[in-house]
Amino acid sequence: MNNEEMAALEQSIEEMTQLARDFGLDFYPMRYEVCPSDVIYTFGAYGMPTRFSHWSFGKSFHKMKLEYDLGMSRIYELVINSDPCYAFLLDGNTLLQNKTVCAHVLAHCDFFKNNATFRYTSRDMVERMAASADRIRHYELKYGRQAVEELIDAGLALSEHVDASTDGRNARAKVKQQQYRSRHGEYDPVFHSVDHTRSPYDDLWSIGETAEAKQQKKPMVKARAAQKDIMLFVIEHSPVLEEWERDVLSILREEMLYFWPQMETKIMNEGWATYWHLRIMREMNLTDEEAVEFAKMHSGVVLPSRTSINPYHLGLAIWEDIEKRWNNPTEEERERHHREPGQGRAKMFEVREMENDVAFLRNYLTKQLIEDLDLYLYQKVGNDWRVVETDWEKVRDSLVASRVNGGIPVLYVEDGDYNRNGELFIKHEYEGVELDLKHLEKTMPYLYRVWGRNCHVQTVVEGRETIFSHDGKRTQRRFVKD
DSSP, X not given: OOHHHHHHHHHHHHHHHHHHHHHXXXXXXXXXXXXXXXXXXHHHHHSSTTOOOOHHHHHHHHHHHHHHHTTSOOOOEEEEOSSSEEEEEETTSOHHHHHHHHHHHXXXXXXXXXXXXXXXXOTTHHHHHHHHHHHHHHHHHHHOHHHHHHHHXXXXXXXXXXXXXXXXXXXXXXXXXXXXXXXXXXXXXXXXXXXXXXXXXXXGGGTTOOHHHHHHTSOOOOXXXXXXXXXXXXXXXXXXXXXXXXXXXXXXXXXXXXXXXXHHTHHHHXXXXXXXXXXXXXXXXXOHHHHHHHHHHHHHHTOOOSSSXXXXXXXXXXXXXXXXXXXXXXXXXXXXXXXXXXXXXXXXXXXXXXXXXXXXXXXXXXXXXXXXXXXXXXXEETXXXXXXXXXXXXXXXXXXXXXXXXXXXOEEEEEEEETTTTEEEEEEOOSSOOOOHHHHHHHXXXXXXXXXXXXXXXXXXXXXXXXXXXXXSOEEEEEOOO
């Protein structure tokens, strides 16, 4: 963008910001940066502008940048859930495209600030991630890049298995308090499984012992109840991790908890931002050429996909349907729900504040919408894809199920002292959808890396209870006897 376009964009941002406020949007102070494609795609690959280095981010950057260079896809913007809110605009965008992006991110920021799912996220995560990256670089200098990278490999493989609920987010603080009490005379072996010696002279009794012998003497831990936060359980109870390794895994867990609300509200959030960029841009004084360009850009954003759900398309359709139904309730809705006309926007703001994707789809994806959007379930039969379900409730329920837990399979620690030998036993909460077995088998060695002893995962394969076990060398499976 040239200087003239930058000046026009700044003026448009002021106008759009006022329009957004007039519509009732409530957002943090905004910071806009226009960046070249290399910077935008670096931030896109890392997820944030200040994150630690890892080879997987470079792989993502290469893929996204190549697709951009070949004209296959593009990132129009990146917006950070922070206070102030940072929005990064692509220098290669046209003036009209960046105007649209600015309207879009204003609504994203409103959603970040007001949706209940985001109420516990750190608004200073940009600075926190920068500090975490510095700590990890320090560990690379002290322990070697390969050792740190191998640990991050394992951590990232498990990082999605956290508990983002209120109790889950507070669990580590409670455990630390319990460990403090334990060190002051109220010893509890369940919470004291990590070495933290109870006497400054304990190490004298192990002089001359091999590392393996010392390891066998560490106390075991048995889960008191099913624990969904596998990352936290490993951090607190692994018998093999050193303190710096626990710190690195804690960083990965903290970052995943920051990203988690975005996973749970993808359809709502993108639909909300699309709804408002459309309304705001309609109020702008666009030229005929700009109006045509905007129409093309918007239609491309909400274009339905042939193979997956486009969250912009589905989210926008549901938000517009909520507005229409609450603005013009039927006679039945007036009598049964005491719904008064003209409440569309008020209802939208209420939903924006209280719901996540699961509730959004369950409560507001109606039969009429499913028929209008031509939604159905399909699967591959031989070499062909075939429609296998058109019943609207089953289609809705399938979409809801796909958004439970952010779309991540639910696993929990059932036993931290399985076979009375300190082995880790994890169970899959099977609800009709099998795990990706190739992914599972590749993840098992990473689980062993951070636990240090045999690890087991129980799931269902082809209708039968199956346990996958890894002993540090290979992964085996066995069926559970009836």
